[in-house]
Structure formats: structure tokens, C-alpha cells
Amino acid sequence: MTQTNKVQAERLMRLSAIVGPNGMLPISRSTFYARIRAGEIPQPIKLGPRISAWRESDIYALINQAEKGDTE
Numbered sequence: 001m002t003q004t005n006k007v008q009a010e011r012l013m014r015l016s017a018i019v020g021p022n023g024m025l026p027i028s029r030s031t032f033y034a035r036i037r038a039g040e041i042p043q044p045i046k047l048g049p050r051i052s053a054w055r056e057s058d059i060y061a062l063i064n065q066a067e068k069g070d071t072e
Contacts, residue, residue, distance in 0.1 A: 010055055010056060010057060011055075011056040012045065012047075012053035012054065012055060012056070013053060013054050013055075013056050013059055014051075014052075014053055015029065015032070015052070015054075018032070018054060018059055019031075019032045024059060024063065025059075025062075025063070041062060042054065042055070042058045042062075
């Protein structure tokens with residue numbers, strides 16, 4: 001009997017789902033990219049020459065970290 005490895009695909013999120021009026025973070029695109037350059041937000045995954053996405057788990061970890069920082 002062989003053991004099968006279950007690989008769960010992680011959801012990738014585009015910028016419009018992360019920032020802006022309909023996004024998870026209430027910041028602008030320019031602030032988001034500035035925080036990437038500062039190392040505060042993970043680098044995107046390049047899906048193509050003009051397409052970037054972020055791991056959903058990275059964004060939720062960022063939100064959780066911000067919530068912990070706000071309460072301390």
C-alpha cells in the first residue's frame with residue numbers, strides 16, 4: 001500500500017482583493033508597495049510579466065500581526 005501526499009493548493013490573492021475600498025487592508029496601493037520595499041509585507045509571487053499575487057496565508061499573518069501590535 002502506498003502513502004499519498006495530500007497537497008493543498010494555497011489561494012493566491014491579487015492586489016485588488018488586498019487593498020483599497022473592497023480590499024482587506026485599508027491602505028492605498030502606493031503605501032502597500034512602499035511597505036513591500038521596506039520589508040514589512042512579503043514580496044509578491046510573479047505569475048507573469050505583469051501579474052503578481054500574494055499568498056493568502058501571508059496576508060492573514062500580516063493582519064494578525066497588526067492586530068497583536070495594536071492591542072499591546
